[in-house]
């Protein structure tokens with residue numbers, strides 16, 4: 001799987017203490033895409049899913065959020081990752097996708113269907129800058145929908161969704177990485193100062 005980065009200790013992309021995974025590659029070109037550097041494929045980041053994710057400890061991880069890029073662009077590898085996480089006891093798996101849920105189910109792809117049957121939450125649809133109204137801490141624009149695919153997680157996510165948007169910032173010296181759903185003002189300031 002082509003993976004740009006994986007962080008633990010993330011609280012800005014779902015409830016609890018989370019692992020967040022960003023994959024490479026997305027065939028779309030949404031104006032205002034918040035992750036433009038992740039759109040290109042990155043063969044240099046290719047990794048074996050079980051080997052790569054065996055390096056992490058899972059005891060303190062409440063859930064995993066997977067975004068990109070487009071996670072379903074690497075569907076077979078995504079299924080491998082979701083299966084690995086469930087084997088580790090992680091059921092709160094949240095996947096962001098630029099596809100709508102209807103587009104995914106219309107593919108009639110057993111791999112895609114298996115992923116949808118194993119994850120807790122899908123946040124669907126491309127980011128549309130004009131529809132970012134600064135509300136909601138899980139989706140960046142109003143067209144994006146939060147699908148609770150495992151009902152046992154509904155209350156957990158409804159409680160989390162009542163919180164304000166949060167952005168965690170990681171400073172690596174040569175660059176700053178922001179994690180979370182930013183407000184329009186945050187994006188404006190970030191673009192002006194980087």
Ligand code: SF4
Pocket residue numbers: 026027028029030033034035036038039068069070097098126127
């Ligand atoms: S689907 Fe997501 S990663 Fe792909 S171009 Fe749109 S906003 Fe960017």
